[in-house]
Amino acid sequence: MYSARITRHNPTAFIFLIDRSGSMEEKIKFGSHTTTKAEAVAIVTNMLVKELINRCRREEGIVDYFDIAAIGYSSGHATMLLGGKDSFAKPSILAMQHCSQRSFSRERVLPNGHVVVTTDELKYWIEPKAEGNTPMCSAMEQALHLVRKWCKQTTNKASYPPTIFNITDGEASDGDYQTLIRIADEIKQQHTDDGHTLLFNINLSSSVEDKPVIFPGSKDDLPCCRYAEMLYEMSSQMPEEYNETIRHISNCHCEPPYRGMSFNTPIADMIAMMNIGSISINKI
Secondary structure (H helix, E strand, C coil), X not given: XXXXXXXXXXXXXXXXXXXCCHHXXXXXXXXXXXXXXXXXXXXXXXXXXXXXXXXXXXXXXXXXXXXXXXXXXXXXXXXXXXXECCECECHHHHHHCCCCEEEEEEXXXXXXXXXXXXXXXXXXXXXXXXXXXXXXXXXXXXXXXXXXXXXXXXXXXXXXXXXXXXXXXXXXXXXXXXXXHHHHHHHXXXXXXXXXCEEEEEEECCCCCCCCEECCCCHHHCCCCHHHHHHHHHCCECCHHHHHHHHHHHCCCCCCCCECEEEEECHHHHXXXXXXXXXXXXXX
16 A cells, blocks of 8 residues: 555646635744745745656656646635646646746755755745635535545556645634544545545644644644644544654654644644655655
8 A cells, every 4th residue: 555656647646725814924934034824835835846847857758647736725715726626737737837936045954064055946836825714624625526536537546645735824714623524534535546545734833932743643742722633633644654754754753653734833844744745756
């Protein structure tokens, strides 16, 4: 399980659910800079989209190893940011898409401890936005529709299963605890022959005082918070195949089985989670 090789005939799928509510205007530390949560999430998500496209580059051009979708949710509704109403975007199409480009600085710590700052140009397939409320249920329902249709396609039967990242900083405004758990459970039930859909829930925080929790092993690892417990229940139990990578990349001190969630997450931990969640890109 979770071992299928990704080919042009057996691609895998990624879906990004992005909270774009008004609270995403809050400031957050991103490296040595301060920016809004919305801008930070846009940068990280666009970087991952760029990485996925780069993984598809071959001598003959771009081979569509991935199906990619992004859904933004705010102001009472969910909106497709990448892909169509009932479809995913192909890397070959995204690579040719005309959209704004911006430069941003990245810090890298070398093995000798020196910090190197580089400036990169990044294409913005997904623009930052922060307004209105948090219709998370609507976004999850849309993701369920996409992933259910994708898993039912005969061509995807033997594929590595879909991966979904839900990035948010607040509670849903269009449903209760039970509704979100129900939709999340339906998403996690969608599967290919290689395994069930993996659903990650990432709760962003701008606080430097709140202790982050990443890949908890049980509810005992969570703060005493009903919302954290809900995200735990919504999230996938990580396959054993991921355990060593989780321990290595995230510096996780919890014991498996891990849940694909984080709470009070700084941007650095969000990047670590999404890197782990997209580890399947190495199976090409």
